[in-house]
Amino acid sequence: DTGVSQDPRHKITKRGQNVTFRCDPISEHNRLYWYRQTLGQGPEFLTYFQNEAQLEKSRLLSDRFSAERPKGSFSTLEIQRTEQGDSAMYLCASSVGTAGNTIYFGEGSWLTVV
């Protein structure tokens, strides 16, 4: 396995711009998760996919956020009209999807909104 990969690793954007992050999960992992982590805090759940179906979205995921996983492989997380409060690390993770199974995290995508 090559691990979960995320791109870009770092993004600096001006307030009001749109940004998109991509996540490539470990092959054959049917579940994919997005989390957000701010400095000094633990990761917070945003959303998850079972194959291509988005099964739950946290209330943290406002209307400006959208996530997709076409064909059940890679996923994208788009943030529209970014705000300074969106500055955080966005973590992607994947798993086989059985209770207690290991969830593998990527190295994260750092977003700074200026």
Place this chain on the structure above:
Amino acid sequence: GDSVTQMEGPVTLSEEAFLTINCTYTATGYPSLFWYVQYPGEGLQLLLKATKADDKGSNKGFEATYRKETTSFHLEKGSVQVSDSAVYFCALEPPGGYQKVTFGIGTKLQVIP
């Protein structure tokens, strides 16, 4: 809802000292419990896990025992090394295979030579 409470850091220890990081949780039923570690500049890695009461997870000299009666999952290591310096996160996954993991705020450990 589910929650995880862990001791705030930073925790500073000398090399070869004994480590304990406390973690307690609130959840319905019997969740799975995890410790994740985040080294500087890297992503989260699973350190150890326990999926039922009285289970002990262990890895790289670290141990944690799932205590249902005290709703705790404290992390311990008998002799820390400088290379153990990292942020440690306690986490839980609710029963049923849903796998929405809830994390604590993390405890930063710094080990000095």
